[in-house]
Amino acid sequence: EVQLVQSGAEVKKPGESLKISCKGSGYSFTSYWIGWVRQKPGKGLEWMGIIYPGDSDTRYSPSFQGQVTISADKSISTAYLQWSSLKASDTAMYYCARPRIGDADAFHIWGQGTMVTVSS
Amino acid sequence: QSVLTQPPSVSGAPGQRATISCTGSSSNIGAGYDVHWYQQLPGTAPKLLIYGNSNRPSGVPDRFSGSKSGTSASLAITGLQAEDEADYYCQSYDSSLSGSVFGGGTKLTVL
Numbered sequence: 001e002v003q004l005v006q007s008g009a010e011v012k013k014p015g016e017s018l019k020i021s022c023k024g025s026g027y028s029f030t031s032y033w034i035g036w037v038r039q040k041p042g043k044g045l046e047w048m049g050i051i052y053p054g055d056s057d058t059r060y061s062p063s064f065q066g067q068v069t070i071s072a073d074k075s076i077s078t079a080y081l082q083w084s085s086l087k088a089s090d091t092a093m094y095y096c097a098r099p100r101i102g103d104a105d106a107f108h109i110w111g112q113g114t115m116v117t118v119s120s
Numbered sequence: 121q122s123v124l125t126q127p128p129s130v131s132g133a134p135g136q137r138a139t140i141s142c143t144g145s146s147s148n149i150g151a152g153y154d155v156h157w158y159q160q161l162p163g164t165a166p167k168l169l170i171y172g173n174s175n176r177p178s179g180v181p182d183r184f185s186g187s188k189s190g191t192s193a194s195l196a197i198t199g200l201q202a203e204d205e206a207d208y209y210c211q212s213y214d215s216s217l218s219g220s221v222f223g224g225g226t227k228l229t230v231l
Contacts, residue, residue: 035220037166044122044225045158045166045209061219095165105213105220106156106171113165 002026004034004096004111011117012086019082020114022096029077030054033104036070036081039113040092048094050104051079059104086118123148124210124223131229132200140195140226142210148221150191153213157186157195160207160225169208170195197228205230 007021022034035050049060053072060070072079079096094114097107125143132138142155149155157170168177170186173193185196193212197204210223 037222044207045160045211045222047211047220047222049219059219061221062217097166100171105154106168106211107158107166108168108171108177110165110167 002098002109004098004109006094006096006111006114009115009117011119013120014088014118015085016118017082017084018086018116019080020094020116022079022081022111024077024079024098030074031101032098034072034079035097035099035104035107036068036079037095037097037107038064038092039095048081052104053077053079086116088118088120090116091118092116122224123214123217123221124212126208126210126223126226128224129227129229131231132197133231134200134202136200137196137198138200138204138228139197140208140210140228142193142195142212142223144191144193144212144214146191147216148191148212148214149188149193151215153215155186155188155193156211157184158209158211159204160209162206166209200230202230204228 005023036048038046048064051058051070053074069082096111098109154172158166159169160166173188174186208226
């Protein structure tokens with residue numbers, strides 16, 4: 001079964017760093033793009049960026065460029081989303097998601113989400 | 121505000137038909153990029169409903185259909201059921217942003 005399993009909920013203070021993960025299983029991890037989507041409480045979906053683990057080609061939404069870093073470790077089939085200095089406005093649910101092979105757009109498979117709470 | 125505009129809410133009675141619009145521009149839908157639709161039930165991750173404008177993934181009922189024309193796309197849901205009550209989002213690629221974008225979302229209420 002194809003799955004994306006994300007790391008657990010996090011509670012952090014402003015200014016702290018954080019790296020959340022998304023582990024793929026049941027498919028060839030290096031052959032599919034993986035994207036990240038933010039959803040603030042009570043709000044809509046926001047496309048953050050996407051990475052191709054095969055060669056680490058990464059694209060960011062202009063809204064998130066420089067604010068987060070997307071990476072992947074193909075040796076353990078895991079993609080990451082990280083912050084160097086969190087802000088209260090980063091409080092949100094973060095989803096990783098995977099398109100079909102050869103596509104970087106429609107997300108057919110979704111992780112369960114990781115809730116990140118940033119509060120002093 | 122998203123570059124893809126959806127109505128905040130739509131409603132319909134059980135058994136009726138509901139449509140949700142997604143209006144874009146010449147840098148996304150109008151440029152020929154595909155539109156995809158997602159359903160998000162409360163407290164759950166989004167689920168792909170329609171991809172490539174009008175294709176349904178395996179397991180999605182044929183009550184759900186998608187279409188695209190010009191700079192807009194639509195999701196139609198026929199035979200409304202209580203379990204269709206959810207948030208719906210469109211998605212497309214935008215060349216000016218060099219990335220994908222989601223619409224603001226539409227809450228469907230089944231009366």
